[in-house]
Amino acid sequence: MLKGVTCRQSYSYSSTASRHLQRAFPTSSTYSLRPTSRPLLHATHKHYSTTAEWPYIYRREPSPTMAPQLDSYFKTVDDLSDHFIGRLRDAVAIPSISAETERRGDVVKMGMFLKSQLEALGAYMEARPLGRQPGKDIDLPPAIIGRYPAKKDDTKRTVLVYGHYDVQPADVTDGWNTEPFKLTIDKNDRMWGRGSTDDKGPVLGWVNVIEAHKKAGVPFPVNLLMCFEGMEESGSEGLDDFITAECKPGKFFADTEAVCISDNYWLGTKQPCLTYGLRGVSAFGIEISGPKSDLHSGVYGGTVQEPMTDLIRVMATLVDGDGKILIPGINELVAPMTEDEKSLYKDIAFSVDEYQEGIGAKTTIFPDKENTLQHRWRYPSLSLHGIEGAFSGEGVKTVIPRKVVGKFSIRTVPDMDLQKVTDLTVAHCNSVFKKLGSKNTAKTECLHDGRWWLASPRHWNFTAAAKATEKVYGVKPDMTREGGSIPVTLTFEEGTKKNVLLLPMGTGTDGAHSANEKLDKRNYIEGVKLLGAYLHYVSEEPMN
Structure with a gap:
């Protein structure tokens, strides 16, 4: 299952998520999502007659x-x-x-x-x-x-x-x-x-x-x-x-x-x-360049402004250690959660312990099921993926890269307009780089996006x-x-x-x-x- 698409012009979705959610989960409804407590059955395929509990109209x-x-x-x-x-x-x-x-x-x-x-x-x-x-x-x-x-x-x-x-x-x-x-x-x-x-x-x-x-x-x-x-x-x-x-x-x-x-x-x-x-995705690249070729750190280290140093400083301003996106204006694009939507998470079969077991470490941010699922599904996230142009092999290579490209992506949710996401992200990266006072050059662009x-x-x-x-x-x-x-x-x-x-x-x-x-x-x-x-x-x- 692919997690991204080729680049296209971004535009807002034809109707807002709040309207989607109002249609799907009307506040006057008495429907619920409570799953049955019956054990799984595999052989008998018995038919269960059911009342009109949401979303069933049996x-x-x-x-x-x-x-x-x-x-x-x-x-x-x-x-x-x-x-x-x-x-x-x-x-x-x-x-x-x-x-x-x-x-x-x-x-x-x-x-x-x-x-x-x-x-x-x-x-x-x-x-x-x-x-x-x-x-x-x-x-x-x-x-x-x-x-x-x-x-x-x-x-x-x-x-x-x-x-x-x-x-x-x-x-x-x-x-x-x-x-x-x-x-x-x-x-x-x-x-x-x-x-x-x-x-x-x-x-x-x-x-x-x-x-x-x-x-x-x-x-x-x-x-x-x-x-x-x-x-x-x-x-x-x-x-x-x-x-x-x-x-x-x-x-x-x-x-x-x-x-x-x-x-x-x-x-x-x-x-x-x-x-x-499904969440959408907007993938970005921050390119920072300086020298005309890679440099020897023993000869030039301490005498030039290094693209890698600038890149790390910019990327460090995108997200904090608890997953909060730090780009101004991004979180304000997200549709607020209604009480009806919030109620859907209570009875979903999900174990944080099993989730951590799948990760292989107890490094999850939230201790409870509801917050974990909400931040996995209906809130945006920003992840840092890698640096193109940097040495990543075994051992040590004491080189100063002439150009590096930092790759990161934002998983988008209702009601985020992808063009606004791109505009806010590019503006933030440009602003942070300008404040560095670096003599290198920087360019941030959306590499591809999907709604x-x-x-x-x-x-x-x-x-x-x-x-x-x-x-x-x-x-x-x-x-x-x-x-x-x-x-x-x-x-x-x-x-x-x-x-x-x-x-x-x-x-x-x-x-x-x-x-x-x-x-x-x-x-x-x-x-x-x-x-x-x-x-x-x-x-x-x-x-x-």
Whole structure:
């Protein structure tokens, strides 16, 4: 899951977060987000009739046709589990690393593998070219788009799903305990391999859903549109314009009524969730230069003003040790938290101790769950990432760099206008540098940005997914936001003008992007059941 996008003109979101939140959480509402205290159930898939507790608007009894269709579908998924794992093994074996141009053939191979798997099941598929990669003499991987059934059924709703078939770089020397491109299953049914959870497992989940319906003899409940890309881990280059064009009247995605993305994760390991908000990101670089070339510190140290010293002094004014952003005006851009929103955090299944265990240290800023989640999801943060041009190898290199570039980013939230974020940040860095009285030169710029996203979890797309989650796992999902960014979410929302749902398959311990990425077998197989159940519920959910 990519955490940034290519540079674009910043502008404010079309409606403010406060209006989003008023619609999603009206103050007069008596709804709550309290999760059930029932333990997780995996085998029986019992239907729980539920009152209209937010965000659920269930029938008192299940649909007369829903239960038997899902029972047959669930059994077929279990029967095909080894086959589905074999499909994932074949996909993981393709090193579809989009960041490495020498692997571009493998990325395309993975796209064609996906296309052929779906065509074999009767889907209509296309591999759409996206042009040349900017700045490189190579074609972008194609967008793999498709429709199932191949011919649209006008009596059924149309759902668009998205995923990506490229992966992050991986090598056994990076600290992997297994070969990264060989799916390895341990005694605890954890499936280790690059792309297993991000995002080949979830993408293949949709393939498996189609196959399980066919073999179970269960009618497919919706018209399924698919969009799978091969550059998500490298900025989704070429995709935004493609999606926008294909959402226009008469184009491939024009009939979309709801969008589902499975490219994120549960908050922990036990409680499934639905995600309705993402932070944005604005990445910056502070470039400070002086001498025409690097200098020997033994010859020039103490006689010149050094760019590195200036850079450290400027970067030290951006954020304090407790995460508070020190740039004047930034925090004032944030939408205030309402009491209704604040109440959502009380019953979310989250443990600070487990969070610290995942970090590997007790260095968290806040001791309680609520503050930790709020500062992870709905408040901005500023992180310092590195210094380009500085020596970082082993040993000591006594050099004075002629030019250094400090890299940092701000995670943005409602109602932050990205252009204002850029203007305030650049003005602050310029002001601080000027006060240094340095003879070096400085330049601060936004390297790329992506906007925040907030949806209404009371939309029928979310209530359908909530019902499907309770059907499969026996518990109501937590309603969560995430601190990272999935920029394509906004692209689909703006292109289709429809609700976008994030429906995760994997858990918070899967290690996407890091060494030893994994997907639990349970989450893969139950996730296939969840995706299929979601399509059934979304096919009949009242649109009100």
